[in-house]
Amino acid sequence: MTPMRRIPALDTAVSALGYGCMGISWAYVSPADRDDEAGVAIIREALDSGVTFFDTADAYADGHNERVVGRALAESGASPVVATKAGFVGNIVDGKIVMTRNGRPEHIRAACDASLQRLGLEVIDLYYLHRVDPEVPLEESWGAYADLAAAGKIRAAGLSEVSVEQADAAHAIHPVAAIQSEFSLWARDAAGGGQNQDGADVGDVVSWTKDHDAIFVPFSPLGRGFLTGRVSVGDLKAGDFRTQLGRWQSDAVQANQAIVEGVRRVADRHSVTPAAIALAWVLAQGEHIIPIPGTTKSANLQANLQALTVTLTNDDLAELDGLPPAVGGRY
Numbered sequence: 072m073t074p075m076r077r078i079p080a081l082d083t084a085v086s087a088l089g090y091g092c093m094g095i096s097w098a099y100v101s102p103a104d105r106d107d108e109a110g111v112a113i114i115r116e117a118l119d120s121g122v123t124f125f126d127t128a129d130a131y132a133d134g135h136n137e138r139v140v141g142r143a144l145a146e147s148g149a150s151p152v153v154a155t156k157a158g159f160v161g162n163i164v165d166g167k168i169v170m171t172r173n174g175r176p177e178h179i180r181a182a183c184d185a186s187l188q189r190l191g192l193e194v195i196d197l198y199y200l201h202r203v204d205p206e207v208p209l210e211e212s213w214g215a216y217a218d219l220a221a222a223g224k225i226r227a228a229g230l231s232e233v234s235v236e237q238a239d240a241a242h243a244i245h246p247v248a249a250i251q252s253e254f255s256l257w258a259r260d261a262a263g264g265g266q267n268q269d270g271a272d273v274g275d276v277v278s279w280t281k282d283h284d285a286i287f288v289p290f291s292p293l294g295r296g297f298l299t300g301r302v303s304v305g306d307l308k309a310g311d312f313r314t315q316l317g318r319w320q321s322d323a324v325q326a327n328q329a330i331v332e333g334v335r336r337v338a339d340r341h342s343v344t345p346a347a348i349a350l351a352w353v354l355a356q357g358e359h360i361i362p363i364p365g366t367t368k369s370a371n372l373q374a375n376l377q378a379l380t381v382t383l384t385n386d387d388l389a390e391l392d393g394l395p396p397a398v399g400g401r402y
């Protein structure tokens with residue numbers, strides 16, 4: 072049986088390992104290479120494998136990702152917990168991904184209706200503010216989420232890449248059910264001492280969620296594939312989002328091999344892949360943590376699910392905790 076974890080705000084439990092749908096449509100795949108059939112198939116395989124927590128966003132290829140999720144839900148007849156997001160708009164400009172923020176309440180209200188339609192749902196289980204918009208007071212953006220909950224369009228609301236200070240401000244207006252931030256063996260900022268995408272100190276968001284009966288949802292828990300030891304920077308195609316990130320520039324990649332080697336040492340002891348160990352470490356950081364690794368490949372999906380069979384020893388955890396910090400920025 073798939074190990075489960077609770078989402079208190081929804082009064083339900085989901086598979087301890089969720090599935091992130093982004094890579095089917097965005098960031099690591101060019102518009103020309105998008106394959107809807109394969110996307111539906113991998114989501115359905117995840118469902119068949121016991122995954123009941125799916126993550127998407129309207130920003131992932133201008134609704135394409137939500138449409139693929141909607142198709143997979145309709146064709147499978149399954150009703151997993153579905154999370155989506157608003158407040159970030161993605162564009163491709165001169166072959167590069169450019170994200171802009173829009174936290175205006177009218178944008179969020181319209182985005183919610185559009186997401187419901189694309190997903191084929193009457194209510195969104197978990198609706199995140201994808202990023203805080205510096206041009207719009209958080210109270211206004213988050214107030215729109217409170218209104219959507221009151222209108223029965225969303226069950227619960229979450230934040231992404233926020234600081235403890237922002238979480239407190241939002242929580243005073245409407246309960247924060249979840250915080251989704253990057254978190255993995257090479258991106259531990261959300262556990263304290265780190266910075267968000269805007270360079271602001273975030274504080275210990277992982278503990279904040281635990282203390283407020285919320286879940287913490289690590290995005291990119293495999294370090295966008297780096298921690299698997301199987302993504303080579305030389306193989307990334309033009310337009311792959313990773314080519315834009317500090318941590319993926321060749322000098323940083325070389326320096327960060329020490330992290331992958333450490334993960335591989337632990338993986339060899341457990342006879343599993345480094346991917347499974349990277350995910351097992353994230354899962355071991357708290358029972359309120361539900362990571363959402365993404366993959367477009369069946370073999371990788373199954374390798375990731377192996378994380379649920381791994382019990383890391385105290386020595387393993389100490390070894391992984393002691394890995395060197397990553398060289399290069401997350402963004």
Ligand SMILES: NC(=O)c1ccc[n+]([C@@H]2O[C@H](COP(=O)([O-])OP(=O)(O)OC[C@H]3O[C@@H](n4cnc5c(N)ncnc54)[C@H](OP(=O)(O)O)[C@@H]3O)[C@@H](O)[C@H]2O)c1
Nearest residue numbers: 091092093290291292293294295296346364365366367371
């Ligand atoms: N809130 C936010 O701002 C935000 C930002 C980024 C992501 N997210 C969410 O988080 C989810 C996951 O993050 P992510 O996709 O960026 O990163 P990730 O899950 O850390 O890594 C995905 C990458 O790893 C590769 N991969 C996955 N499993 C593998 C395995 N077992 N062996 C080798 N390679 C493997 C995938 O390639 P293959 O397809 O070839 O397997 C893909 O390139 C996204 O889908 C999205 O829902 C949210």
